[in-house]
Structure formats: structure tokens, C-alpha cells
Amino acid sequence: xxxxxxxTDMQGRILSVSGDDHFLNRITSIGITEGTAFQTVxxxxxxxxxxxxxxxxxxxxxxxxxxxxxxxx
Amino acid sequence: xxxxxxxxxxxxxxxxxxxxxxxxxxxHVGNWAGKTVEKxxxxxxxKGTKYIxxxxxxxxxxxxxxxxxxxxxxxxxxxxxxxxxxxxxASQLERSMFMLAEFARLDKPALLVLNMMDVAxxxxxxxxxxxxxxxxxxxxxxxxATDTKDYDRLKELIAEELKKPHKLAVAAPESSINxxxxxxxxxxxxxxxxxxxxxxxxxxYKMSKFDRLMTRPVLGKIICIAxxxxxxxxxxxxxxxxxxxxxxxxxxxxxxxxxxxxxxxxHPWIVNIFSMMIPxxxxxxxxxxxxxxxxxxxxxxxEETGFIxxxxxxxxxxxxxxxxxxxxxxxxxxxFGCTIGGACGTRVMxxxxxxxxxxSIVWAIPCASIWSIIPVVxxxxxxxxxxxxxxxxxxxxxxxxxxxxxxxxxxxxxxxETRSGMIxxxxxxxxxxxxxxxxxxxxxxxxxxxxxxxxxxxVSLLFYVLSFSSDGNVNNSLLYRVGTVIEPVTSFxxxxxxxxxxxxxxxxxxxxxxxxxxxxxxxxxxVMEAAFFSQGTSxxxxxxxxxxxxxxxxxxxxxxxxxxxxxxxxLMALSTTxxxxxxxxxxxxxxxxxxxxxxxxxxxxxxxxxxFM
Numbered sequence: 001x002x003x004x005x006x007x008t009d010m011q012g013r014i015l016s017v018s019g020d021d022h023f024l025n026r027i028t029s030i031g032i033t034e035g036t037a038f039q040t041v042x043x044x045x046x047x048x049x050x051x052x053x054x055x056x057x058x059x060x061x062x063x064x065x066x067x068x069x070x071x072x073x
Numbered sequence: 074x075x076x077x078x079x080x081x082x083x084x085x086x087x088x089x090x091x092x093x094x095x096x097x098x099x100x101h102v103g104n105w106a107g108k109t110v111e112k113x114x115x116x117x118x119x120k121g122t123k124y125i126x127x128x129x130x131x132x133x134x135x136x137x138x139x140x141x142x143x144x145x146x147x148x149x150x151x152x153x154x155x156x157x158x159x160x161x162x163a164s165q166l167e168r169s170m171f172m173l174a175e176f177a178r179l180d181k182p183a184l185l186v187l188n189m190m191d192v193a194x195x196x197x198x199x200x201x202x203x204x205x206x207x208x209x210x211x212x213x214x215x216x217x218a219t220d221t222k223d224y225d226r227l228k229e230l231i232a233e234e235l236k237k238p239h240k241l242a243v244a245a246p247e248s249s250i251n252x253x254x255x256x257x258x259x260x261x262x263x264x265x266x267x268x269x270x271x272x273x274x275x276x277x278y279k280m281s282k283f284d285r286l287m288t289r290p291v292l293g294k295i296i297c298i299a300x301x302x303x304x305x306x307x308x309x310x311x312x313x314x315x316x317x318x319x320x321x322x323x324x325x326x327x328x329x330x331x332x333x334x335x336x337x338x339x340h341p342w343i344v345n346i347f348s349m350m351i352p353x354x355x356x357x358x359x360x361x362x363x364x365x366x367x368x369x370x371x372x373x374x375x376e377e378t379g380f381i382x383x384x385x386x387x388x389x390x391x392x393x394x395x396x397x398x399x400x401x402x403x404x405x406x407x408x409f410g411c412t413i414g415g416a417c418g419t420r421v422m423x424x425x426x427x428x429x430x431x432x433s434i435v436w437a438i439p440c441a442s443i444w445s446i447i448p449v450v451x452x453x454x455x456x457x458x459x460x461x462x463x464x465x466x467x468x469x470x471x472x473x474x475x476x477x478x479x480x481x482x483x484x485x486x487x488x489x490e491t492r493s494g495m496i497x498x499x500x501x502x503x504x505x506x507x508x509x510x511x512x513x514x515x516x517x518x519x520x521x522x523x524x525x526x527x528x529x530x531x532v533s534l535l536f537y538v539l540s541f542s543s544d545g546n547v548n549n550s551l552l553y554r555v556g557t558v559i560e561p562v563t564s565f566x567x568x569x570x571x572x573x574x575x576x577x578x579x580x581x582x583x584x585x586x587x588x589x590x591x592x593x594x595x596x597x598x599x600v601m602e603a604a605f606f607s608q609g610t611s612x613x614x615x616x617x618x619x620x621x622x623x624x625x626x627x628x629x630x631x632x633x634x635x636x637x638x639x640x641x642x643x644l645m646a647l648s649t650t651x652x653x654x655x656x657x658x659x660x661x662x663x664x665x666x667x668x669x670x671x672x673x674x675x676x677x678x679x680x681x682x683x684x685f686m
Contacts, residue, residue, distance in 0.1 A: 011277070021252050022137065026496055028256030029134030029175075031168040035257075039278050044290050048386055048495060052278035054168040057499040059386045061393065064496060 003049055003060070003068040006040040013037055014053075015069040023067070030058060037073055075116075075123040076235050077153060081145065082160030083172050084131040084423055085500045087188045087218040090509060091160065092128040094224055098516055102655055105130075109426040109486065110140050111655070119228045127154055131423055135175035136255065141424075149179050156234055157183045158227075163193035163200060163215070164501075166271060167263055174259035177245035182238035184212045184230060191217050192501070200271045208266055210242020219506045281502065287383040297384040301403055304371040305410035311367030312360065319359030323352040323605075341543055345601070346534070353605040354533045355526075357582070361413055361645040362522035368407070368414045369514035372421055375403070377510065379502045381421045389495045395475065396483035398422060399495060401431040408438035412646035416653055417521070425654075430479065430486040432650050433663040437474040439467065439638050440646075442583035447634055449587065453618030454630045463631070467638050474639055474670065481666065521652050528648045533605075536581050540601040547593050547600055552577075566672045567632030567679025572625060576671075578604055579637045581644050586637060587614075594620045628682035636675035641667045 006012060014036045017027055031054040032038075038053035049065040051058050060068075082088040093100075096115025105112045113128035129148060130141035149157055159176055161169040166187070176183065187193075187202060206213040212230055216223050246262035249255045280288070287293050331348040335341075375381050381400055389399030400422050408415030415435035419428045439447075447467065451460040542549035556563075556570035563573040571593040578589040581604050588603025595617060621630070641647060641664045651660040 017253065024252040024256075025134065025137040028253060029132075029137070029171060030496055030498065031171065031260075032496075033256050033260055034253065041278060041280060042288050044288075046390065047288075047290050048389060050288065050386070050499070055165045056168050057278070057501070059389075059495060059497055059499055061389060061495045 001070060003040075003051070003065040003070050004043070004062055006043060006049075006070055008040055008043055010040045011037070011073045012040065012070045013073045015071050017068050019067050023064070027064070027068075031056065032058070032068065038070070074121070075125060076155055077125045077127070078156045078158060078231060078235075079127045079129050079148065079154035080158050080160065081129050081149070081172065081176060082131065082188075083133050083162070083169055085498060086131075086160045086162050086169060086172075088128065088131060088160050090218045090506075091186075091188070091216075091227075092126065093513055093516075094218070094221075094509070095227075096126055104425065104655060105140075105144050108140050108144060109429070110144055111425045117228070119232055122232065124228075124231065134171060135179075136252075146179070149176070149181055152181070155182065156231065156238060157181055158186055158231070159183050160186045160188050162189050163187040164189045164196055164198065166193070166198075166200065167260075167267060170263040170267070171256075171259055174246050174262050177241050177243070177262075178248065180240060180245070182211075182234065182240050184214065184234050184239070185209065186214050186216045186227065188216045188218055190215045191219075192503070198271065201269070205266065205270045208243060208270070211239045219509060283502070284383070284499075288386065293383070293387050297387050297402065298406060300375070300380065301384075301406040302410075304368075304375065304403075305407055305414065307371050308364060308367030308414060309410075311370060312364040315363030315366070316360040319356040319363070322356050322359075323349070326352040342541060345541065346537065349601070349605055350533055350537045351530070354530050357533075357645060358522055358526050358529050361525065361529075361649065362518045364411065364413055365417050365521045365649065366514050366518035368417050369420070369517045370510055372403070372418050373510040373514055374505050376421050377503055377505050379500050382497065382499045385495070385497065386499060393495065395434065395479040396487040397431055397434070397479070398424075398427055401427070401434070404431055404435055405438060408435040408440065410441050412436060412438070412440045412642040413649045416646055416649045417517070419653065420517075426486040426488075429654050429656065429659050430482055432654060433478050433482055433486075433666075434475050436642050436646070436650075436663065436667060437471055437478055437639070439471065440583065440642065442643070443638050446583060446586050447638065449614055450590070450630065450634055453614070453621050454625075454627050463634060467635070470635070470639065470674070477670070478663075478666070482663065521649065524652050525645070525648045528651065529644060532581070532644050536578075536604055537601060540578075540599065540604060542599055542601070547574075550600060552600055566636075566676045567629055568636065568675060569625065569629060572629060572633040574600065576633060576636050576640065579643075580641050580668075583637075583643050587617075590621065591617055594624060626683075627686045628679050631682045632675040632679035635678045636671045639667065639674055640671035 014032060014034050016034055017024060017032060036053055038051045041052050041057065042050040048059045048061045080088055080092055092113065092115065095117050100113065100115040103112050104110065110130050116123055116125045129145045132139060132141045135142050135146050159173050161173060173185065187200065193200060202213045202215050212234065214227060214230055246258045249258060287296060327348050331344060334344040334347060381403060384402050385399030388402035392399050392401050403421060404415045404418030407418045412435060416432050419431045422428045422431055448460055451463045539552045540550050547553050552574055556574050560570045563570065568576060574593055575586050575589040578585040585604045589600050592600045592603050647664060651657060654660060
């Protein structure tokens with residue numbers, strides 16, 4: 001599923017990230033790499049998605065979160 | 074003897090705190106040659122050697138092609154600094170060590186600082202720094218950015234390392250042209266290093282109660298707006314005692330200086346400079362600097378605690394449409410109070426282009442002074458409900474101006490590739506380190522005061538020359554002569570010479586507008602006295618209203634109000650913007666835009682309103 005479809009408090013794993021090199025650079029340098037475990041902390045309509053990953057609370061806007069595929073761990 | 078070092082770290086790694094504490098007031102801010110990226114340089118002296126510190130722009134990595142990353146990589150590669158101090162956040166060790174993985178490929182001397190050891194300890198995290206040091210082959214310093222003793226150890230270590238520098242002993246991570254693989258290899262490199270050094274706890278994350286409130290879609294936004302309004306009030310309270318003392322200067326100096334010089338038969342033109350212009354200019358600048366002090370304390374507090382990041386989360390969706398980060402919401406709201414506050418509040422933004430864009434947008438937001446003038450002027454011409462309509466019209470045009478500004482300047486200041494959405498961390502709430510906040514705010518306020526005094530005095534002098542008249546009658550001032558000569562032009566824009574002069578005085582100080590109207594329509598006081606709010610400038614708005622409505626049409630009044638609201642902010646806000654942006658070119662560019670915007674708007678409003686009135 002897409003990260004935007006994940007439910008609050010879901011424990012998951014990043015399956016894949018897709019986009020141009022610029023996007024991939026930004027997203028992977030903050031720690032969102034394929035295979036990383038994460039937790040969805042908050043996912044409200046029209047709001048950025050909040051995830052907890054590599055001991056960090058990260059906020060992603062919805063358009064970016066659309067490009068991240070995840071699975072439940 | 075001098076040596077050169079550089080600070081490298083991700084955003085939120087505490088880099089600016091360390092930079093400020095190392096260098097104190099000995100800082101120089103500019104831009105990297107040809108780039109819209111801020112360059113911070115400072116220095117400190119330790120045991121007779123001067124160390125020049127370059128604060129490299131914060132970014133999460135070095136492989137991207139953003140200006141920040143290219144500048145940082147080129148600077149380290151150039152070898153201009155003999156040692157790079159790499160900062161990582163001990164509480165998010167694995168993620169922030171990514172920067173060291175990036176740095177490793179550059180193969181230059183370094184030392185590693187594990188900042189926020191106190192936070193890491195508080196989380197129950199143990200880090201074996203000795204083991205890490207052995208693996209890396211460079212010194213590793215556990216650090217607490219708020220502990221003064223740690224700075225001595227850091228300085229000592231820097232001095233030692235410069236004598237006998239170490240490069241990373243461990244091989245750099247393999248590289249790949251595929252971005253995803255490349256990042257994976259770096260994180261694997263980090264994991265390998267951290268094995269037997271620390272354990273990453275995989276506990277379930279629980280949001281704090283406050284965060285649960287702050288991240289609610291509607292309530293969170295309301296809290297943000299309320300907090301910024303409160304922040305404005307607190308800044309005002311900080312300002313009051315200083316501004317009070319500042320205002321005593323003209324009151325105390327005016328009469329004695331006036332008497333002293335007049336007794337010696339000095340020409341009144343000179344007397345007024347010393348008795349009125351200089352003391353008032355000094356008083357303005359003191360008020361401005363003390364307000365900047367208040368804003369810096371409050372914003373320093375909000376930033377350090379983590380509030381600004383929450384506000385950014387709330388408003389990012391809205392502001393990204395303008396090309397701005399969500400963080401810009403705080404200075405923008407501040408702008409409703411005071412444009413100076415808004416301009417210096419942009420310090421929370423971490424990118425120069427974004428900051429300049431935010432400042433130009435803050436200019437469009439009518440400050441409290443404007444809101445105090447418009448209803449008064451409007452009330453002279455229109456009924457209460459028409460005045461309400463005027464205010465609604467102004468608010469609507471604020472939105473239009475913001476959109477125009479973001480279109481006109483956004484392309485250059487926030488290029489498309491830098492605005493592709495927000496990916497940011499929400500740092501955990503920290504306790505505020507008051508000592509550091511006060512110190513930094515005081516430095517900043519003093520800096521603004523020192524540097525703005527010159528600009529403000531110069532422009533004040535210009536306005537003084539224009540508005541001076543020997544007998545206090547406006548008709549004998551240069552302003553009158555210039556105003557009446559160019560009246561054919563200004564009346565095309567909808568303003569006669571009187572309203573145009575008042576419009577010009579608004580660029581000096583918004584509070585001067587009413588006094589100037591009083592001067593030009595009633596001859597009650599001189600424009601000069603109005604501009605410098607000198608003694609005896611009480612304005613009887615009822616009388617002024619009668620005089621004005623006889624001399625000026627409703628259409629002209631409307632044009633004048635719009636022109637005054639949407640022109641450049643006051644001189645103090647203008648010079649704050651210049652000092653904050655370090656760019657005369659951009660400040661002038663934006664100022665010219667606003668002047669043109671005001672005149673065109675006034676022209677349109679006048680000619681349309683003339684059809685109906």
C-alpha cells in the first residue's frame with residue numbers, strides 16, 4: 001500500500017520509494033530507505049503524514065508520501 | 074597565527090548553537106559568491122592562536138545537487154579549512170551519522186562531535202564513544218551544546234588535531250550512481266560502525282500529550298495562531314522599558330539643545346537637526362532594536378523548544394502554494410503586529426532564498442500601525458459600514474499582493490527544485506536554554522542597532538531636508554515645492570500633492586501619516602514635527618476630517634488609503650530587512666516593486682472609484 005493509505009499506529013516497513021534523483025536524494029538522506037522499519041504516527045486527511053523512523057519523527061507532505069510504498073511488518 | 078576550521082552537520086544537529094557559542098560576537102554574515110546561500114564566518118582565539126570558523130550550510134547529505142550541498146562539498150574539497158568538525162545528533166545517532174558517511178568520501182582531516190548526549194542519556198541510550206573512536210580513527214567527543222566546559226574540551230581538541238590531524242581510518246562506503254543503492258550503502262556503512270557501539274531501541278513511539286494536541290488538524294492551527302499572537306505581545310512587553318528610556322531622549326534633549334544652540338545664533342535649520350532629528354532618530358532606532366530583542370528572545374524560545382517545527386507541519390500545505398516552507402507562518406502572523414518583527418522572525422527559516430521571499434511577503438501584511446490609521450482616515454469620508462468594506466477590501470488585496478509577490482520573486486528566490494514539498498523532522502521538545510537565547514538575542518539586537526543607526530539617520534536627514542520650513546508652514550518646505558511641481562503626475566495616480574506627501578511620509582513611519590495630513594490640510598504643525606512625532610503633534614481628527622473632506626474627494630481618499638497600506642513598510646522595517654537579508658540589491662528590488670504596486674493600485678482604485686463617487 002501507499003504510505004498515505006497506512007493507518008495510525010501501524011508498524012511497517014518501507015517497500016520502495018520512487019521519483020527523480022532529486023527526490024530520492026532528499027528522502028534517502030533523511031533516512032527513508034527501502035527496508036527500513038517505521039511507525040505511522042499520524043495520518044489525517046489533507047495533512048502531512050507523520051512517521052517515526054530511525055528514532056526520528058518525520059513529517060512528509062502527502063504528494064511525497066504517495067510515492068512511498070509500504071507494508072505492515 | 075591563525076588556523077581555519079569548518080562545522081558540518083545536518084539541520085537540527087545543534088550546529089548554530091555551537092557556532093554561536095564558539096565565536097560569540099565575532100561573526101561575519103554574508104553570501105557565498107554568486108549564490109543565494111548564507112555564509113556564516115566567525116572566529117575565536119584559544120591559547121594565542123586565532124581560529125576562523127566557517128559554518129557550512131545545513132543539509133541532510135552532500136550528494137544532492139542543491140546549492141547548499143555543492144557549496145559544502147566544494148569548500149571541504151578545496152582544503153580551505155584544515156579541519157572539519159562533523160556534528161551528529163547522539164539521540165538519533167544512526168540517522169545523523171549519514172553525514173559522516175557522506176563526508177568519508179571526501180577524505181579530509183576531521184573530528185566527530187556527538188552532540189545532545191544529555192538527550193540520548195535521557196532516552197536511556199548508551200554509546201561507547203571509545204569503541205567508535207577506535208573504529209573511525211578520528212577523535213570522537215561526547216558533547217552537550219549547553220555545557221560551557223565542553224567548549225573548552227572542544228577547543229583543546231581542535232588545537233591538538235590541527236597540530237596532528239587525523240583522517241578517517243575506516244574505508245569510505247562504496248559508491249553507486251544509483252541514488253537508492255548509494256544511500257543504502259551509506260546506511261549499511263553506518264550500521265557496521267555502530268555495531269557494538271550502541272543499540273537502537275525498536276520501541277513503539279508514543280506521541281506526547283502536547284504533540285497530540287499540536288498535530289490536530291484544526292485545533293493545532295488555532296493553537297499556533299494564538300501562540301504567535303502571544304509571542305507578539307511578549308515581544309512588545311520586552312520592548313516597553315527600553316523604548317520608554319529611548320523616548321525620554323528627545324523629551325529631555327529637545328529644549329536644552331534648542332536653547333543652547335538658538336542662544337548662540339545657530340541657524341534653525343541646524344538647530345532642529347540636533348534638537349529634533351538626531352534625538353528622535355536615536356529613539357526610533359532604540360525602539361526598533363529593543364523590539365528586535367523581544368522578537369529574537371521569543372522566536373529563539375519557540376524554535377529551541379520545537380514549536381516552530383509543529384507550526385510548519387500545520388501550515389506547510391497552505392504555504393507551499395506560495396513557494397514557502399511552513400515555518401514562514403510564524404513571521405507572517407507576526408507581520409500583523411509589526412513588519413520589523415516579521416522580518417527578523419524569518420530567522421527561523423534555514424534557507425536564504427526562502428527567508429528573503431518570506432520577508433517580501435511579510436511586507437504585504439498591514440501592520441498594527443496601518444490598522445490604526447485606515448479606520449480613522451476612512452471614517453472622515455465614509456460611514457461605518459463603508460469603512461468595514463474598505464477594511465475587507467484591503468484584506469482581500471493583501472491576499473492578491475502575496476500571490477503577486479510570490480509569483481514575481483518566487484521563481485528566483487525559491488526555485489521549483491527547492492520547493493518540492495516538505496520532508497522534515499519534528500525534533501523532540503527540548504527545554505529552553507535561556508542563557509543561550511538571551512545571549513544570542515542581545516547580540517542580534519545590538520548588531521541591528523549598530524548597523525541600522527547609520528541607514529536610519531541618513532534617510533531621516535533626507536526627509537528632514539525635504540520637510541524643513543523655517544516658520545513651520547508647509548508651503549515653505551521643499552516637500553511642498555516638489556509636491557506641487559509633480560502634482561500633475563501624482564494626480565494621475567489618484568493623489569493630489571497633500572495626500573502624496575502624506576503617502577511619502579508613510580514610507581518614513583506609518584505613525585507619521587496622520588500628523589502629516591494634519592500638517593498639510595490644517596497647518597497645525599509642520600510635516601517635520603509630524604514625521605518625528607515631536608511635541609505638540611496632537612491631531613484633532615474631527616477637525617481634520619472636515620478640512621480633508623472639503624479638499625479631497627472620496628475616490629482620492631480611497632486611493633490614498635490603498636497606496637499607503639500597500640507601499641513599502643516603514644523605514645525601520647526596510648532597514649531591518651536589509652540587515653537581515655544582507656542584500657541591498659534584493660531589498661531595493663522588492664522596495665521598488667512595492668512602490669510601483671502602490672502607485673498602480675492607487676491609480677486603478679482612483680479611476681474606478683471616480684466612476685461611482
